[in-house]
Amino acid sequence: MKYVKLIVCMLLLLVLGLPSRASTGGEGKLNTSEIVVGHIKDSYEWHVTNIGEEPVIIHLPVIVKSSTGWHVFSTARFEEEPDAKGYRVGPHNLVIASKGDNAGKIVELQNGSEVRPLDISITKTVAVMFIDAIILLLCILIPARWYRHRKAGDPAPGGFTGFIEMIVTYVEDNIIKPGVGEGYEKYSPYLMTCFFFILTCNLMGIMPFPPGGGNVTGNIAVTFFLALCTFIITQFSGTRHYWKEIFWPEVPLALKAFPLIPFIEFVGIFTKPFALMIRLFANMMAGHAIALSLTCIIFVVAAIGGATFYGMSVLSVVMSVFMMCLEFLVCFIQAMVFTMLSSIFIGLARVKAE
Numbered sequence: 001m002k003y004v005k006l007i008v009c010m011l012l013l014l015v016l017g018l019p020s021r022a023s024t025g026g027e028g029k030l031n032t033s034e035i036v037v038g039h040i041k042d043s044y045e046w047h048v049t050n051i052g053e054e055p056v057i058i059h060l061p062v063i064v065k066s067s068t069g070w071h072v073f074s075t076a077r078f079e080e081e082p083d084a085k086g087y088r089v090g091p092h093n094l095v096i097a098s099k100g101d102n103a104g105k106i107v108e109l110q111n112g113s114e115v116r117p118l119d120i121s122i123t124k125t126v127a128v129m130f131i132d133a134i135i136l137l138l139c140i141l142i143p144a145r146w147y148r149h150r151k152a153g154d155p156a157p158g159g160f161t162g163f164i165e166m167i168v169t170y171v172e173d174n175i176i177k178p179g180v181g182e183g184y185e186k187y188s189p190y191l192m193t194c195f196f197f198i199l200t201c202n203l204m205g206i207m208p209f210p211p212g213g214g215n216v217t218g219n220i221a222v223t224f225f226l227a228l229c230t231f232i233i234t235q236f237s238g239t240r241h242y243w244k245e246i247f248w249p250e251v252p253l254a255l256k257a258f259p260l261i262p263f264i265e266f267v268g269i270f271t272k273p274f275a276l277m278i279r280l281f282a283n284m285m286a287g288h289a290i291a292l293s294l295t296c297i298i299f300v301v302a303a304i305g306g307a308t309f310y311g312m313s314v315l316s317v318v319m320s321v322f323m324m325c326l327e328f329l330v331c332f333i334q335a336m337v338f339t340m341l342s343s344i345f346i347g348l349a350r351v352k353a354e
Contacts, residue, residue, distance in 0.1 A: 041104065041215075042104075042123045042124055042125045042215075042219060043104065043123060043124050044060055044062065044075045044078075044096065044106070044121060044123055044124075045057050045058070045059060045060060045075050045124070046058035046059075046060060046124045046127065046210065046213075048210060058210065059074045059075045059076040060074070060075055060121070060122050060123065060124065060127055061073070061074060061075075061121065061122045062074065062075055062090075062094075062106065062121045063119075063120045063121050063122070064094065064106055064117040064118060064119050064120070064121065065117055065118040066092060066093070066094060066108045066115075066117040067108060067110065067115070067117075068092060068093070071091070071092050071094070073090075073091060077090050077091050078090040078095075078096055082096075082098045086098040086099040086100070087109075090106075092108075093108055093109055093110075094106055094107070094108055094109075094117070095107060095108075095109060097114060100114070102114050102116065105119070106119055106121065124214055125214055125215065125216055125219050125222070127214070128201075128204065128205075128211070128212070128213070128214025128216055129201070129214070129216050129222070131204070131211045131214075132197070132200045132201050132204050132214075132216060133197075135200055135204070135211075136196055136197060136200045139164060139196070139200070140164070140196065142160070142161070143157070143160070143161040143164045143165065146161045147161075168192065171191075171192060171195050171336075171339065172188060172192070175191075175195075175336060175339050175340045175343055176188055176191050176192070176339070176343050178343075179340055179342075179343025179344045179346070179347050180343050180346050180347045180350070181347045181350065183350070184343075187233070187237075187343070187346055190229070190233060191339050191342055191343055191346075192339075194226060194229075194230075194335075194338060194339050194342060195335050195336070195338070195339040196335075197226075198217055198226070198280065198334065198335040198338055198339075199331060199332060199335035201214075201216040201217045201222075202217055202284060202330070202331035202332075202334060202335060203328075203331050204216075205217065205218065205284065205288065205331075206287075206288075206291075206324065206327045206328070206331065215284070215285065215288055217280055217281070217284040217334070218281060218284040218285035218288055219281070220277065220281045223276070223277045223278075223280045223281040224277050226276070226277070226280070226338070227273040227274070227276040227277035228273065230273055230276060230342040230345060230346075231269075231270075231272075231273035233346060234272075234273075234342075234345045234346050234349045235269070235349070237346055237349045237350055238349040238350070239349070239350055239351060239352060241351055241352055242348070242349045242350070242351050245265065245351070246262060246265040246266055246269070247262050247265075247266070248262070249261050249262065249265060272341075272345055273345075275341075276338060276341055276342065279334075279337065279338070280334055280337075280338055283330065283334055284330075284334060287323070287326075287327050287330055290323055291323040291324060291327060
């Protein structure tokens, strides 16, 4: 019951943070698509909520190299509203474009044209990822410190340390070991890191207020990097028999003369990590979008009033709570699936001749 109360409280905080001045049109109608996209996409500022008409924003550092050199400053130096040309004007001839190919990005205006500078700014996704990494380190180092002062024959730990041990044991014995096979210990640190990093980012992502709220695993750049790491480890772990099965498989000679099977196998090297990337990205992004869309129903029907408003509001809250519960489950499942598939890919690459 206490978990249901926690989810309801998180939903209410999410609801309170939804309406903003930028999300209403000229007639005061709610722009639901802008709300959903605005909470999913990355940004240079961290919008927390609104207090009345005033937005509560955490300004993040901008780090760019333009034609005039390196510049480091806060996003508070950009204008809050775009001008007639759709630019949020900032210092050093830098602006944030609100439309066009560079919408939402920092550009430098040179003779009326937009030029993208070298941009390594700390965006919302990056800031949340740093926070998630710190939380992950604490969750692992605290149990590790407990084990450092214990012996193998000591009683099993309880509380938080016991909970972490349970998860580590489950992932090690039921995901990594069966997937990789013999010699799995060599790959456990990487695969365990993938599992806990994805799980932490997923759980923090459904938290509607700081330090959570960032769509880290729903950012394709993050999932691309994770899939790339698995791809590199898989190929460098490949045995001679693994490469032989790709370029000279056990098929009739006619198929070897016409290298259709080797071509398909070679393409499969790249489709596996691509599937890893898309699977995690699409599932997490879709989960956030659905949860936000269901919550927006309350505000869409607010203008109708009467029984319709109250009925749809109750339905929206019930469905949103259901989606939040489902998101908790999906957070674990997606971390488990990514780790399991990575283990299987590495295990298949380490195949030996019979």
